[in-house]
Amino acid sequence: MRFKNWNYPKFEEGTLTKWNWVVQGKDNFKLGKNTDIGAFTYINAQKGVEIQEWVQIGSHCSIYSISTIDNKKGKVTLKKNSKIGSHSVIMPNVTVGENSIVGAFSFVNKDVPDNVIVMGVPAKIIKSI
Numbered sequence: 001m002r003f004k005n006w007n008y009p010k011f012e013e014g015t016l017t018k019w020n021w022v023v024q025g026k027d028n029f030k031l032g033k034n035t036d037i038g039a040f041t042y043i044n045a046q047k048g049v050e051i052q053e054w055v056q057i058g059s060h061c062s063i064y065s066i067s068t069i070d071n072k073k074g075k076v077t078l079k080k081n082s083k084i085g086s087h088s089v090i091m092p093n094v095t096v097g098e099n100s101i102v103g104a105f106s107f108v109n110k111d112v113p114d115n116v117i118v119m120g121v122p123a124k125i126i127k128s129i
Contacts, residue, residue, distance in 0.1 A: 006034050025049075025065070038086065047092065048075035055079075058086030058104065065092050079114070099129065 011017045013026050020039040023029050025046035032052040038059030043049055047065035051057070055078045066073050074093025078084065082096045085104030096102060096112045103119025103126070112118050117127045 008033075009037075023049075028065070032080070045076075047073045050075065050077045052078060052080040052082075052098075054081040055083070057084045058088065060087045061089070063090045067092050082112075085119075101129070 009017055011023055011026065014022060014024050016022050019037065021037045021041040023043045023045055025044060028048045029043065029045035030050040032055065034054050035051055036056045038057055038061065040059055041057055041061040043063045044065050049063055049065055061084055063076055065076050072092040076090055076092065077095040079096060079098040081099045083101045084090065084096070085102055085106060087104055088102050088106045088108065090096065091109040094108055094111055096108065097114035097116065099115045100112050101117045102108055102112065102123060103117065106119045106123040107121040108118065108123045115129050116125045117129060118125050
């Protein structure tokens with residue numbers, strides 16, 4: 001089983017983990033069990049980021065609870081068993097639903113319901129699963 005020996009990762013504010021991902025605002029970051037975060041992923045949790053259990057995040061993703069370009073702010077939630085494809089961007093105040101999949105290179109600026117596949121710029125529902 002992939003997560004048989006999973007341990008909660010150790011990380012410091014703004015410092016790369018041994019898996020080469022980073023969190024800014026770690027006091028507002030909640031990470032569930034059996035998660036997988038890809039290398040070079042940036043997580044801005046200043047306004048809150050919750051990653052529930054069994055979530056997979058590809059490499060080179062960006063998750064923002066604050067956007068300084070358009071001044072948007074808000075908690076990001078990745079619900080249980082969701083999957084985020086490589087190089088995707090999740091903007092502030094967005095929830096990705098349980099079991100949902102975000103295709104690679106997608107820009108998610110609105111909530112994603114449970115049990116769907118979304119992709120694109122901006123991300124749109126492609127299929128129910």
